[in-house]
Amino acid sequence: MNTEVRKRSITIAGHRTSFSLEDAFWQELQRIAMREGRSIAEMVVLIDEGREGNLSSALRLYVLGDLQQRLNMARPDETPALNPDQGEPE
Template sequence: MANARNKRSLTIARHRTSVSLEEPFWDALAELARDQGKSIAGLVGEIDQERTERGDGTSLSAALRLYVLARMKEARKRETS
């Protein structure tokens, strides 16, 4: 299935959690983490902390998708500038 979600378990903020995302989002997170010199769990932990501080009720999986989308938009802006 093209839109099948893949669940992965990560340790963030010293606790285990499972996150379901479509494979293209996992791939993008891996690339972004690599570009920043971080592990996927480290990057997800940072995104989770920001999400928690905002307190807007966004789920972790939604926050990860929004993060990837925002980084893609930033990259596109840089390319067209």
């Protein structure tokens, strides 16, 4: 897996902003956008509006959350995911 972090730029609310993501996160973000019928810019705006912390971290956490949700839906009888804030099953 390519772990190189690449800087990307996008326009949000009329101003340019940049973020850094590994290719794997970028590709998964593109898949999510396509699945939801959104452009990458729309996805970034959506994630940016609800974020705490920096944009790059928020994008990674969004992708991780989407993957976890889909995994839990695919295997509902398995052990619940850990709550990262409490270290206990949700």
